[in-house]
Amino acid sequence: MKRRFRCPVEAKKEYVLEVLSGLRTEVVARKYGMSPKTLTTWIRQYEDEVGELVAKKQAETQQMKQDAANYQELQQKYDEALKLFWRKRIRKPILKDLVKKKVPRLQTVIVWIERGYPVRTVLRICDVPRSTYYYHLKHPERQQPISSGRKIPGYSYNQQGKRISDTRIVGFHRKLTVLLRRKYNVVINKKKVYRLCKSLGILFPQRERKNTVPRKAANNRVVDGPNQLWQMDIKYGYVAGKRRHFFLASIIDVFDRRIVAHHRGKACDTQSILSTIQQALLTRRIHKTKPKLVIRTDNGPQFVSKAFYAFCEETGLEHERTPIRTPNKNAFIESFHSVLERECYQRHCFESYEEAFSEVDRYIRYYNKDRIHGSLYDWSPIDYLRLVDEGAIEPKSIAL
Template sequence: MEFAHEWILEGFPATRVLNIVSVQRSTYYHRLSHTSVKQVKTGGRPIPGYSRTKKGKKVTDTKIKEYLLALIEGEEAVYGYRKLTKSLKKIYQLIINKKKVYRLCKELDILMPQREKKQKHPRKLARNREVTAPNQLWQLDIKYGYVLSSRRYFFLASANDVYDRTIVGHYRGTVCEAKHITKMLQKAVMKRGLHIPDESDTDTPKLIIRTDNGPQFCSNHFRAFCAEQMKVEHERIPPKSPNLNAYIESFHSVLERECYQPNEFITFEHAYKVVDDYIRFYNEKRFHGSLKDDSPHEYYEKWKNNQLKPLKLTM
């Protein structure tokens, strides 16, 4: 009976143990409530006070603490409780879990201090800005499209200038990594005739690229591209705040309604051609209500020729 009770305390199913020792459940629980093996109600099952090796030998918690102290006096001193658990399993052949090792380490006061979680690249949050001309703020985002024949999605990464609404660059493909987006942005910067400011050029304001917190935009590659290669400022919007990227979100909504929904993309090549043609139409011909029914290209040309009244946008 006591043998069965010990195994049940270690976590083995009571029904299975009692069947093995041929003890009725009612007998066991009656004895449990009327004998010295009665459990003390502490809100959970009592701590056994030992673990077993793979060969079934009992090892007391006191002995395990000695093992832990011996480990941290050697090369394992750099280990936290998770790796100490692996060491106990490998070196001493113990059957033990990390929760128990954590408890024993805490009792010995040998827990490693927890490291502070740091973002790889601290996010520069988007804030309200005044935009008074093109090439001051570009918004960038990624949208998906669906190809029927392969039943797969493709990516469309688009960047638009919030002042004249031009889609200054776009990339489409079956994969979308940071390197694809930075190559697209590099072409857009060249097409717009922007120069990379040097350290002595403090008068020219930096182009700001605003994105969400997608993995492409949090990568080392994208950070290096913006900060070191192109000398542009990258800011990311807080989670669940698409209104701070409203212009590119608006374009993707129009794209969905006027390009994706009326077309069934048969192949990737077909999808890419339709998307390319639509973005060309959007930039060069499509009337835009907020641009006084000019196309983005026409509005941009009017700005370059000083044919527009000064305008301030706040976003």
């Protein structure tokens, strides 16, 4: 005869509660060693009483979840408020350190973090990436020991190893070094001889470069008519048949982009430049204008010569020179040379100087008469100036 499963009422209700909480009947029965049928009977018997407890527990669980969510939200708001408080409190002192002390940002970050302020807040104020800060912590910079250098011994050696006092070595350092090595077999370098000569006060002062030609820097100006500003420069060309270069010196009027005059030849000295300017003045029928005609060049040797300066003074030209390494101040003639390189030099392989000169002359005639410019209302330089003189189109003002 099978033994009946006996237990108190409270235990039965607990088993029923586990089933109503979501566990399967077979699992609970197997857990406590009873028959699933018996457990099903108890569920039907105590379902109403235990259901109230389940609902109560579910309500308590739901309330606990709600309280936890509210607590998490409050904690998040508190953290944000705390971050905002620290950010406002330390933002001004950190920015003062960055402005007044003029130290690297990373060094300022390290100082404030070592004082105990939040890492993320300090990094955000100083605009330093987190990766940079943590990389610095992992790979600190090695401080190089400060060395005072080798002490000056006060003597030198000759090739036989004999000491020679420094007080016996006087003179001018570079040539004196050569003489000491050749005549007296002293093992010494020119730096030491320079220091000795300097300490004795027998060094010649360095020569000062005297440029007798005054320099006038290129100023910003507005060009609204012809013969106000000319730009001039020199460009190389290559004759493949001779394996030699030739020179092209061009003058462009900034207003109408016309090549007023040009020189091409095997050489380009100051006299060639002056002849080209004279040709341009005759072409435009200019003698002395008020205000002065401005001619702008770079700092080539032809343009800084005394002859060029005297010519400008005599003809009433105002000569401007661009700053060093500033080709944009001479942009119009540089642009023309770029177009010339692309549309003429690169399309031809010159076999002789005559062929090169002829092709350059042909292209400049085409450039002035036929080649249209987008900045000139799609007219060529000659047509643009003619239409402006006739009043057919409105001239463009150029600020440069």
